[in-house]
Amino acid sequence: MPLLILKSKCTMNPRPLGDHIIVKSISAEETSQAGIIIPDTVSKERSERGEVIAVGPGKMMENGQRNVMEVKIGDKVIFKKYAPDEVKVGDEEYLVIRMEDVMAILED
Structure with missing residues (x-):
């Protein structure tokens, strides 16, 4: 999957078009059966959250x-593992997904 890098000296806020959603990956630490915490960086799989x-x-x-978007800014979502495109804006890395790739909204 290609990584698109946008470099700029000014601060830019990405604005998605159509049914695209920009998400910031949430790392999910796992715990092994022996109780050892395995950070997301060790996993070869991309976060689904x-x-x-x-x-x-x-x-x-x-x-x-227009179709209604079912998510809003601040929602925590679960999405299909291989759906996102990676985008880097300045020093920030984002994932771009489509509404159809969102499987659930995590509620408190």
Whole structure:
């Protein structure tokens, strides 16, 4: 999966288009059977969880209206493991996913 790098000296806020969602990956530490904590950096699998940073306006339908986006900024979501594209804006790394790849919203 390619990594898109956008370099700029100024602070930029990514604004997704259509049904795209920008998320910040949430690392999930695991504990082995022996009680050893295995940090996410050891795992070869990408996190399936993230916090929503920005939400597009929704996919344009044939009738000219937009699909409703079911997530909002600040939501913690579970998404398909291999769905996201990695994007780096300045020093920050984000994942870009589509609404259809979101499987659940984590609620407190």
